[in-house]
Amino acid sequence: MKKYFKKIRPYITLLVFAVFILVSFVFQFQPGKTITANFTDSLIEMITFIPFLFIIVGLFDVWVPKEKIQRHIGQESGIKGIGIVILLAMLQAGPLYGAFPVASMLYKKGASIKNIFIYLGAFASLKIPMLGIEIGYLGIKFTLVRTLVSLPLFIGIGYLMEWYLKDKNFVVHEL
Amino acid sequence: MSTNAIIYIAVCVVLVIISFAFNRQKTLMGLKRGWNMFKNILVPFLTILILVSVLLYLIPSSIISRYLGPDSGAIGLGIAAVVGSITLIPGFISYPIAAGLIKQGASYTVVATFMTTLMMVGVVTLPLEIKYFGKRVAITRNMLNFVAAVIIGLVVGLVL
Structure with a gap:
């Protein structure tokens, strides 16, 4: 029983909502109908672009060899080094805490302090799948402005962290 | 359909055709990966759409x-x-x-x-x-x- 519950738990909201829609329409419950209309609008909005976005991301995944970039990353310095860590970050997916293990890998490979934090910044705000969803929901203008303002700021944070940690024995632990 | 959707669909179709012309197997793999990613987020995504719809109604x-x-x-x-x-x-x-x-x-x-x-x-x-x-x-x-x-x-x- 407990195992069964665990299996259906993610679907409970959907089930309850389906019942709610049904009841709203049977009893002509006006708020329910308005909510349903809201939901239908956002569902259509989502279903008309998200699946296509993920197909694009999937193709990207197959054609751009993330592992290869990862292998070559490390000691490059200057603009090239920054460019490579940002590119690597853009190809990732998932929440920020998923970036910490990669940061520790970068550290082990000898990447500079600055580049490690630039990687985290780029990971948080420039991931390609997320940019795709952001453009879909908030528009290209919002996405572009936010990205262009963020970029110099987290590069600046990278420099700041490096300056601050320069002779402080900085390590990234491996868990 | 929104302009957004049209752009995404167009880009998607073009990329799939190009990719397919270069490498059929890789393309199928990419499609499958994309579809799996979509499948993984579908239920949480629907759940949040429901919550947003309800909250937008409740909060004036x-x-x-x-x-x-x-x-x-x-x-x-x-x-x-x-x-x-x-x-x-x-x-x-x-x-x-x-x-x-x-x-x-x-x-x-x-x-x-x-x-x-x-x-x-x-x-x-x-x-x-x-x-x-x-x-x-x-x-x-x-x-x-x-x-x-x-x-x-x-x-x-x-x-x-």
Whole structure:
């Protein structure tokens, strides 16, 4: 029983909502109908672009060899080094805490302090799948402005962290 | 259908055709990967769409524009930055919320700050971050990113 519950738990909201829609329409419950209309609008909005976005991301995944970039990353310095860590970050997916293990890998490979934090910044705000969803929901203008303002700021944070940690024995632990 | 959708579908079709011409097997693999990613987010995504629909109905837009609108000033900015820092909402789910907020009268400054703290500052994940970087570094990073998020919000609001 407990195992069964665990299996259906993610679907409970959907089930309850389906019942709610049904009841709203049977009893002509006006708020329910308005909510349903809201939901239908956002569902259509989502279903008309998200699946296509993920197909694009999937193709990207197959054609751009993330592992290869990862292998070559490390000691490059200057603009090239920054460019490579940002590119690597853009190809990732998932929440920020998923970036910490990669940061520790970068550290082990000898990447500079600055580049490690630039990687985290780029990971948080420039991931390609997320940019795709952001453009879909908030528009290209919002996405572009936010990205262009963020970029110099987290590069600046990278420099700041490096300056601050320069002779402080900085390590990234491996868990 | 929105222009967005048309652009995405067009880009998608073109890329699939090009990819297919170069390598059939790789293309199929990519399609499968994309489909799996979509499948993985589908249920959480639908759940959040439901919650947003209900909340947008329950919370009148007058309240949202009062506390998160263009005239909300430091209060709106503060709410956005703090809520964004302490909540742990997966990125893809936060976009429909952000779009809903804007539709209901929240300002671009507020939404950009909220999104940025959500992505770059993590109070809940701080213990984990400390394990990797140590206390001093983790806290410094989060504080710097918090400040950056507020700057980003303000500039985005200024430009848009």
